Structure formats: structure tokens, C-alpha cells
Amino acid sequence: MSGVSLRSRLRLRGLRARHLVLAIRVAAAAAIAVFALSTPGFTSPLSINALLNAISFIGCVAVGMTFITLTGNIMSLCLGATVSASALVFLASLSLGVLPAFGVAIAFGIVVTAAQGALVGYIRANPILVSIAGLSLLLGGAAFATGGQRIYPGGEGLQVFKGRFAGIPIEALYFFATVVVGQLVLSFTRIGRDMVMVGSNLRAATAAGVDTAAAITMAYVIAGACSAVSGVLLAARYGSGDMELGSGYDYTAIAAVLVGGTAIQGGAGSVVRTLLGVTAIAIIEVVLLLRGFSQQLQYLVTGLIVLAVIMLHTLGERR
């Protein structure tokens, strides 16, 4: 028995495994689609709008989280707080005008996460600990600045961030723009390719001359910008803000990233996958709602489905 036949057999097995994973994924997507389309009222404009709204806010954060996961830094527990804090910054600087306030909020989100990214990237500080530290500092800073109160600024021109454009909720347009920009950065820029390399093998990337620290910092910068977009959209939607606005978004976002099929150990995944993950979770929630499941059963079923999907994905990818 020569090595050739062994190798070809292995390759065949790899091919089969990959097909199997693909088949499982297609079947799961088809099941969700059939499940959704057979639900009365799912295709009504009302429920589609609810769906789009549901995915927009959390979707932006999930896109940001994708970059952190991709570079091998698991997750950030600070993105939810970044959403809330940049919403507060946006509302507080509305007196400058809507667009400058938008810029200030994005810059704020970037500064918050870039500091964390630099610690993680340049001296390899532990990402989870750094994010918890960031969370504490943001909570404390926000309570200091607002006195723990909800803030209600009277601002004009928030229409840029809410309402509809050509029948589509504007929030959804911002989200889709975030997805497109994110995927373009990942696929077609050098630093985007560097991020994937860093995530798949940090040592190999360093040896190959990749500026790993810059790639990781950039991933955090993008995560901050995306979270700030979500914060601005939420602030415009509610016209007021406090630190509760984005709490819990961290877990929902990482769930969407994993359901989409980005590997938790980094190095494999994409923004488009996260879009699919966010959409799948939102569809399941809307369908359960339309089918008259109680709120508590919705939580349980969504949890079980997330667990099952994560198991299926990693099952196919294990080596």
C-alpha cells in the first residue's frame, strides 16, 4: 500500500466531510426558510419590518464582534457598554448638529476599543480581562458624567437615522452598509487578510512578517466603530439614552457570530456569515412570536437552537 493511495483516501475523506458540512448547513437554512414561509403572516410588511429592525441594532455589534473573534481574541464583554456609551456621547453632542455628533460618537467608540485593542495587540494582554476592565471604566465614567440619570436632549434632524427610505427602515440600510464595508475590508484590504492570518496562527503570521499588533488593534477599532453605529441608531430611535441601552448585546452578538459559522478559535469566518447568523436568529424569534409562543418559550427555544447550531458547525470543522 503506497503513500499515494493513503493520501488520496484522506483527501477523499476531507472532501466528503466538507460536503457533509455543506449539506447540513443548506438543510438547516432550508428548514428555517420552510418554517418561516409556512408561518401565516411572516411575509407581511409588518413582520418583515419587525425583522429588519430586530437585526439592525444587534447586527452592527455582531459585525464588530466578528473581527474580534476572527483575530483569535474570542469575544469582548465591553461592546454592549460601548453601544450605550456612544449613544450617550451622540445625544450629548447633538447641539453640534446631527452629523458632527455622529462623527464624535464614532470617534468615541473607536478610542474606547482601540485602547483595548492596543493592549491586546502590542503586549498580548488577555482580551477578556481587558474587555471587563473597559466595561468597568465605561460604567463608572458614564455614571460620573450623567449622574446615573437617563438623558433626553432636544435635538432636531434625527430623521437621518430613523424612519424609512424607499419603504425600507433606515436602520436596516445602515446595517447593510456596515456589512458591506466590513466584508470589503476583510476580503480586499491587506490588513483584513492580515487579521485572518493572525487569527489562524499568530506565530506563523509573526514569522511571515505580518504586523500582528496593528492587525489586532485594527480589528478592535472596527468593532468600536460598528458598536458606535449601533449606539447612534438606538439613540435616534428612542431619543434618550442610558447605560442599559446596549446591555446584553455582547452575548447576543457572539451568539450571532457563532451561529453564522465563524470559528471561535479565530482564523475562519466572515462578515457575511455573521449576517446570516443574525438573520437566522431573528427569523426564529419572529416565527416563534407569530406562532404564539410565549416570551419565555421563545428564550428557551432560541437558546436550544443556538446550542444545536454551534454544535453542528464545530462538528464539521473539527480536525
Added chain:
Amino acid sequence: MTRAVAKLLDPKLRPFTVMAGAIVFLGLLDRGTGYFFSIGTIFSVMQLFATFGLVALGLGLSILIREFDLSVAGIVGLAGCIAVMTGVGNPWLGLVLGLGAGVVSGVIQGLIMTRLHLSSVGVSLGGLLTLQGLTYVLTDNKTVAYPNIAVSLSLNAPIAHLISVRSAACLAVFVVAALAMAYTHVGRDVIATGSDRRAARVAGLNTDRVVIGVFAASGASAALAGVLLSYSLGAASPVALADVLAPAAAAAIVGGVSVVGGRGSPMGIAAGVMTLCILRSGLSAIGVEPYVHDLVTGSILIAIAFLDAPELARRVTAWRLARVERQALARKSS
């Protein structure tokens, strides 16, 4: 002198150094007014310790074997609700069922991870969401009151004005865990699994069993925290306990559990939890604004993240060398 400092900052001793530092810091802030150094503060520190300590212990054990058990936050809530709903007549029954739920959820997650070779973050995230959903279903999305006030009162009854029955129970669990880790083969097995899982397996250790065991222990520990907390509050709610994860993880890491695995001890974790609790109740006893607590905690965490960073020494050396070279060049050209 420097050797003594180095020893105090050694990962084994550092949690206790940090704790002592927190006490001295608060003592200086207090400036002899006696608000901080009072029996009341000790009691409230211990009450907080009872709330977060066991969760941090469970999470810390999972970090010790290079996993991350996110589901502890879900177990705290679920076990609390189960205990409050089943333990009205007989609180021991509620305790047993709550603990059982924690162990079962830990074993199931451990089995999924070891049999399917999955990462713990993904599985325990799914576990967290599922457990939270289960808690919502069990409680019908409402806060459940616990009418057996006698139990609530006796759990919070002070012993010698310093600790309550509840915090004494937590301390006891920590002591048992520390003894087991230090003097039985369980401790060695856990450390071996965390240090180098492949080597441990080659040496003949059934690491799958260790992983499942650690997740069961982590589930039981978090469940005990949830049961005791819900009994002593006299109520359980599916939402109230969601924010326990970040403080618990912070406490475990301040307590010297290394995220690269294989390093850490229950007593260190206890010191880490104690540090955060001393800061929280100490600062509020002195009467500073609540946000100061978050800022101080955040700064300590940043400092630890910074000092523990594996590349810090290399970066500092590189920077120093570059400076020396630049100076040499400047001298040559002048």
C-alpha cells in the same frame, strides 16, 4: 528589598498582596473616621463575598483547565428559581434540586465538549442561553417570592457579628476546594490538565473525565451561590442575576488564575473575590459616589492585564535598546 517585592508580586502571592493593598488604600482614604474599619463593613464584605465567591470559584476552576464556563451565570439564576419554587416546605429539598440542576448542566456540557471535541466558549454560550430560557419558562417570566421567611432570616443571621450563615457556608466550600486541590490527586489532575492537556493524556490521565468533573463542580458551585442568594433574598427572578459573569471572571483573574491554564488556587480566587468585595463595600462605607468603585475596579483590572501581558517584557526591552542606540548615534554625530 527588590527580592521581597518580587516575591510579593509572584503570581502565587500576588492575590493576597493586592488584597492587602486594597485594605491599606481604603484605610488611608478613611483617615481614621472608622467607617471602613468597622464590624459592619466586614459583615457586608462577607455578604458580597457569598454572592460572587462561589460563582468565581466555578468559573476560575474552568479557566484553570483552559476552558471558559460562561454558563455559570445561567446556572445561578436557574438553581435559585428551582430552589425557591421547590423548597418552600423543605428548604433542603430545594437545595438538593438546585445543586442537582447545576451538576446535570455541567455534566451535559462537559460530555458535549469532550465527546464532540468542541470549544467551551461556544458550548457554554449555548448553555447560558438555554439555561436562561429554561429559567424564564419555569418562572413564567415573573419574580417568584419565597414565603419561608424563617429560612431567609436564619441564612442571614450573623455569627459573632462578622459573618452570616450564608457567607460561612461559602467559606467552608472554599476551604474544602482548597484542601482537595492541595492534598488529593484531583488537584494534581486538574493542574496537569490545565498545564498541558496532551502531555497529561500521554501520561495516562483521563483528561475527558477531568474536564467533565470540573464543569460539574463549576455548575454545583454556581448553583449553590444561586440557591443561597435566592433563599436569603426571599425571592428569585429570571433577570436579576444576569450581571454576575463579568465580576466573577474579574475576581478569578485578580485571584491569580492564569488564562494560559494550569495556574491558580481556590485560596487565590477567594482573595481575588475578597479584593473586589472590599473595594465595593469599603468605598460605599466611606461614602464615595458609587461610580468610583467601577473606576477603581477597572483601573486595577487594567493594571493586572498590563502586568500579566506575555509580551510586555519584550516590548519594554526593545524600546530601551532602541533608546540606547539612538543616544549612541546622537553622541557619535555630535
